[in-house]
Amino acid sequence: MTTTESDSTRVGPPPPFDPELAAALEAMPELPTSLTPDLIPSLREGYNSRDATNEELRRGGAFEVSERPVPGPHGDIPVLILKPAAATGLVGAIYYIHGGGMITGTNRGADSTKAYDLAQELGLAVVSVDYRLAPEHPHPVPVDECYAGLVWTVEHADELGIDPERIVIAGASAGGGLAAATTLMARDRGAPALAAQLLFCPMLDDRNESLSARQMAGLGVWDRTSNDTGWTALLGAERGGPDVSPYAAPARESDLSGLPPTYLDVGSAETFRDEVVAYASAIWAAGGNAELHVWPGGFHGFEMLAPESDLSHAAAGPRIPWLRRVLGI
C-alpha cells in the first residue's frame, strides 16, 4: 500500500475525464473541488436541503418506509428502514452507510439511491444509519454507531422481517470506508456475520499520499485538499500518523483475510483510485473474494452528480448480477 515511497514515483498528467462527465462537471461549477473546513457548514446546508422525503423513498409504493431510534454507545442513532412492500417472507437486507467525507451527508441523501435501486431490483430491505459526523464527533464515534446499527439490525431481524443470513453491508465514499471498517470490526469481534460488502468509491486511507491523490489535486470532485479536510476532521492531529486504527482507515489493516465477498468500484480520475485498487489487491493477496471495477474517466461520486451519464449506467450494471451470485438468489 502507498507509503512515503510514493512521493518519489513520477506522477503523470491526470487521466482525462469521460466527456459526458466533464460536461456535467462544467455545468455545475458551484461544486468546490477543494473543500476546506470553513466550507463545511454551507456544504451541510446544501446536502440537507436535498434530503429525500418519505414519499420519494416509497418509490411509488415499492417500499414501506419507517424510522427508528437505535440505542448506541454515544446516544440514540436514527435508522431509516425501507421494506419491500410486496415481501411475504423474510427478505435479505442492505445495511447502508451514507457518504459525505465524514463531515456531511445524511441517510436521506442522493448517494443512497444506488442502495435503493439494488434493493428494489432484488427484493431486499434497506436499513440506513444516520451516524454522527466529524469534526463534532471524531473517531471512533462514526464507526461505533455504524457497528451498533448493524448489531441492532441483526438482533431485530425477526421483527424487521429480515433474514440475518443475507445481510449485505454497503456504503459510498466515506460510507464505503465506514462499511469496510464495520466489516473489519465484525470480523474481529466474531459477529455479526455479513454475506457481502459493497464499497462504492470508498474512502479508505487517511495518509492521503497515493499517486492518484497527488495526480488529481485541484481537479474534479473531492481532491487531496478535501480529503485532508475530511480525515483531519475525523482524526485530528493523528491523521497520517503511525497510530491510526484500521477501524478509522481500513487501508491501515495489514490482514484482509476472512472478509465476506467484496465488491469495489472507483473512477480512474479520482483521489481514491489507487487506495481502492490496493484494497482489492490486498483482499486477493489474502486469498479473499473481490470484484473490482475502475471506471475510466470517472471523478469521485460521478453516479450521484451525473446519474444519466453513460458511465453511470455502466457502473450500475455489474452490481445486480454480482449480488445475485454472492447471495445465491
Add this chain to the structure above:
Amino acid sequence: MEDLVGRLSALDPDAGAAIKVIAYFDRLVEGRAGLEPVVRGAAVLTGCAARLVDADRGVAIRVDATGAVHPSDDPPDPAWLSAPLHPGGPPALWLERTGPAGPVEAMVLERALSAARGALARTRGPAPADDVAAVLDAAVAEPARLRAARRLGLGLAARALALEGGRAKVLAADQAVEVARAGVGPVVPVADLPSSWAAARTALRFAAAGTEQDPGPSVVHADQLGGLAVLAEAVGPGAEPVPDVQDLERARSTAPWALATLVAVATTSSLRTAAATLVVHHSTLQDRLAHVEELLGWSVRDPSGRLRLQLAIALRRLHNHH
C-alpha cells in the same frame, strides 16, 4: 444530473442557464464525444426524451430523460420541438415536447446540433449533400473534390443538374436524367464539375415551369443552348424587358391560350405538329395565330419572325428565372 436540470431551471433563463448549456456541449465537443452523449445531453438538460435522425447517414438515436438509450418505432410528432442539421433540411434533432421553445430548449437545440454535426462528420463521414456541394465548388481544393466524387460513386465523368430552389444534383455520365424542372450541365471529368454546375444553372434559367403562365420544356440541356447561353449574361435582375417580351406578356394576358400556342409553334417543325401538340384542329390554330400576330404586330410564321419569336420566348424565361 437531476440536480443539474433543477439548477438550470432555477437560474436566470436568459443568461445563466444558457451559459451552462453552452459550456456543457463545448466540453462534449472538446472531449470528442460521440453522437449518443450529444443526444443524452439534449435529453438530460431539457428533462425530456430527445432523438437524432439523419436518414442520409442511417442515424436514429433516442435517449430518454434518465439518459437511457430507448429506440422508438413511433415516428416523431411534428408538433415536437425540432431543428434541422442544415438550413432548409428535414428536422434532425427532436425534443419530445411541444413548443414553444424556452430559452434553454432553444439553446440546447442549437448547441446540440452543432455538436452533432461535428460528431456526424467525424464518425459517419460527410453527408452526401455535403459531398455534392463540395464537388461543385471550385473553391474546394481539387483533391477534396475528387475524394467527395469517389464517395458519391461518380466514376471518371459526371454532370451537374441545377434544380428548383438552388438545389443541386450530380449524376454519373451513364445515369439517366429523370427530373422535373432542371438545367442539365454537360458531362465533364469530375474535376471539372464546377463548370458543369455553372452551365446547368444557366440552362435552368431557360427551363419552363410547364404551367400555363410558363409553358414549354422544363428540362434544358446546357450543351443544346448554343449561342442562347450568351443571352443569359445580358438579362440580369432588374433588366428591362425588350418590347417583344412585353408584347408576349400582353398577348398572354389577352388570351390564355396565346403563350402555349406561340411556344408550340416556336418549338415544333410544322404547324400541323404544333396543332397536334396543342390538341386543337389545324384551322383553329390558323385562326389563333392570325389573332395573336395581330396582337404582336409581327408574323411568327416566316423564318425571321420565327427567330424573333424564339428569342422573345427565351428572353421572357430569362427575365422570369434569375
